[in-house]
Amino acid sequence: MMTGAQILIESLKREGVDLIFGYPGGVLLGVYDTIYDSDITHILPRREQGGIHAAEGYARATGKVGVCFGTSGPGATNLVTGIANAHMDSIPMVVFTGQVATSLIGGDAFQEADIIGITRPIVKHSYMLTDVNETAGVIKEAFHIARTGRPGPVVIDLPKDIMAAKTKFEWPEKVSLTGYNPTVKGHxxxxxxxxxxxxxxxxxxxxxxxxxxxxxxxxxxxxxxxxxxxxxxxxxxxxxxxxxxxxxxxxxxxxxxxxxxxxxxxxxxxxxxxxxxxxxxxxxxxxxxxxxxxxxxxxxxxxxxxxxxxxxxxxxxxxxxxxxxxxxxxxxxxxxxxxxxxxxxxxxxxxxxxxHPFDYDRTADVIKPQYVVESIYKVTEGDAIICTEVGQNQMWAGQFYKFKRPHQFISSGGLGTMGYGFPAAIGAKLGCPDKEVFDIAGDGSILMNIQELTTAVQNKVAVKVAILNNRYLGMIRQWQNMFFNDRFSHCNLECQPDFVKLAEAFGAVGMRIDRKEDVEAAIRESLKVKDRPVFMDFTVDRNENVFPMIPAGASVSEMLLMKK
Structure with a gap:
């Protein structure tokens, strides 16, 4: 006889899961007590959103199904952005959320949230366990659904009493789902x-x-x-x-x-x-x-x-x-x-x-953000895994790094999630420890999940973060510059932290690069660090815009090109 929590962990092993990102909570204590004795690696993020983005980065880099846990109520709702992100970009994920005991559901119990209802539009499928005997079969089905057809996230809600109940463990060898049979071969x-x-x-x-x-x-x-x-x-x-x-x-x-x-x-x-x-x-x-x-x-x-x-x-x-x-x-x-x-x-x-190639003013004395990306490409010989935040940094990464192979470029596409790149880079590095992993970041987006520096330091995750620091919400500034008569409404980030001191406070390596001639050397120096993250704070041209650009409502042939 095994508890639901023990069946859960044994089922994950049967699915080949070797890494979980999760944050414990009251209703998940039985599950975490079981994890304590498990040989599955568990990574504790410092916020649930960081955990699910890391699990997604792991999935994108490895091609495996990403797995994460969050407790009931706010723990589960903090996962919603990551679930939506995986849904939009078709990333295979199985997301486990804690839930109050079945007898309390619907009674506004402490930390109760209807996560099944909340996430229904942004999942491929979802389950709430109501019988411990369903546990193994539901997990088997969830992984099958997540990875087959058009991949996507599956949510499994885990009521506390179902995880504590006991039954005989029986692992189904195959999955047969009426109405779900994705077409593989074409006509x-x-x-x-x-x-x-x-x-x-x-x-x-x-x-x-x-x-x-x-x-x-x-x-x-x-x-x-x-x-x-x-x-x-x-x-x-x-x-x-x-x-x-x-x-x-x-x-x-x-x-x-x-x-x-x-x-x-x-x-x-x-x-x-x-x-x-x-x-x-x-x-x-x-x-x-x-x-x-x-x-x-x-x-x-x-x-x-x-x-x-x-x-x-x-x-x-x-x-x-x-x-x-x-x-x-x-x-x-x-x-x-x-x-x-x-x-x-x-x-x-x-x-x-x-x-009209991708280009910029290469004669400028100031550091151009494109030059930083080109230098990363040169130093890594095009072999690094590149993660991005969202905004101008994201577009420059796509423009000036030439990607050789699948799973090398990891970015939030459909949802455009700021704060995605750094935790995704942590997940990618944990999944591919022999690869160099860079997060190309903006100084606005990097602060959205900056707490995950602790996660990276604690687990000796040597990701490299290149902050293209223009002290703006850069893409917002660009649109306000081009379409709103330079009315820069709430995009100015003059009061930013000292990223070098911030990195050092977390136990990471911090570097500031103010001169163009120091860019390449700084990147090479960062690659020598093998046991903790490196934050490189590049002081770049504040007013640089991303070109070409297709204005909203224009066709793809109506591009705005870089001004010579």
Whole structure:
């Protein structure tokens, strides 16, 4: 006989869980007493939001399911932002929340919150345990749901009395869920139709999204692009899904994407979209997105197809599986058809990129934030895992670091969560201890979860944080500068802490860099620190803006370019 808490921990072991991020509370004391005897590593964050972001960073870096715990009431509600973040970006997570005893539910008991009701719109599925005999089966189902189909977060609410009750442990060997059977393989007829259209196209483009990373389809995509010789553009979260240094890679499209990518999706005759949801940040004004193109769309989530952009050839299935099917048919087509027209199309794209690359004033004496990112890329030889906060720092990271492989770029995409990058970097480093992990941060966003410095110090997590310190909420200032007549309303962060002293107070390493000539040396010095986090406070140009930029309501071809 085992308690519900013991069944919970044993079930996690059966699912291969080796790392939990969690914060204890009164209703979870039985669970934590069981964790005390477990060989699963548990990391104590200093706030539940930090814990769930760290679990998500771990999931993104490793490809595994992230696991976190929070107690009832405020502990559970502090997880909501992280749950929404994972939902928007399709990250596999199982989130356990403590709950008051079943006899008290609905009676406004101390620290009671209806976390199932609160999170229902932002989870893939949720459970409240009402019988200890359900525990193992529910956990088995939760992990299956979280990692299959379009991945996402699953919440399991754990009433105190159910965790204390006893029953015989029985582990189900397989999961069978009525009504849940995600399509993996694509319809072969639709795949052949897509290949025929691609074969006939004179100006084709492959548009890949984060689904390529999540389904581990990068190798198949590279092979497919090379055989067909079709150029590739990426969504922001797709970065790393296709090597950034490959000849067929154009760049990433959208609000701050590169000119060539945005123009390439404005004037093609055929787009093959793979694992993307056509978000507004990527498409701009919809009637200006690829107006003359036929579009085929591969996605495991049928609800994402034709949701925002009308699709001519829908292909429901896992990106990796469908690309394997397409590669099995690819030799039956003539990829030299329209060769002259395709060569001309590639030259047009190259000319766009040459005319308007990602750039900045490289002659300036002041430290430009782009220069810091370029220096991180140079020093790490493009091999680090890069996490970001949200804002200008996030966009510069995407623009000036070339990502070689999947799971190398970790950022809050759909929700745009400030305070995400630092705890996510902690999770990524714990999941990939042999990799250098950087959080490229703004001085506003880094303060949102600064308490996790203690978590990193206590657990000897040697993440490197590059603060692009412009003493502004930079993206807010940029929009107020460009669209609100320089009326800088509550974006000025003149009264910021001394980040060097702050880091040292937590037991971390702090460095301030005021001169351009010291940037690269500081980054190299940070890499020597192996047992604790390093905060590098770079004093950057306060008034630097992110370009290109697509204004709200404009099409992707209506970019504002950097002023010369």
């Amino acid at each position: 072969l007829g639709q795949i052949k139709k897509m290949l025929r259209m691609l074969e006939s196209a004179k100006k084709p483009v492959i548009y890949m999204g984060g689904g390529v990373v999540l389904s581990e389809a990068s190798e198949e995509l590279v092979k497919f692009s090379e055989i067909t010789n079709v150029p590739v553009v990426s969504s922001f979260l797709g970065l790393g899904g296709f090597p950034g240094t490959h000849d067929n890679f154009i760049g990433w499209l959208g609000m701050h994407g590169n000119y060539a990518s945005n123009m390439a999706v404005s004037d093609p005759d055929f787009i093959l979209a793979i694992g993307t949801r056509f978000s507004d940040r990527s498409t701009g004004r919809l009637d200006g997105f690829a107006p003359n193109a036929k579009i085929a769309h591969i996605d495991v989530d049928p609800a994402s197809i034709s949701k925002n952009v009308q699709i001519e050839v829908p292909i429901v299935g896992d990106c990796k599986a469908v690309l394997k099917q397409a590669l099995g048919e690819i030799d039956k087509f003539n990829w030299d058809k329209n060769l002259a027209a395709r060569k001309e199309w590639r030259e047009v794209i190259r000319a766009w990129d040459k005319e």
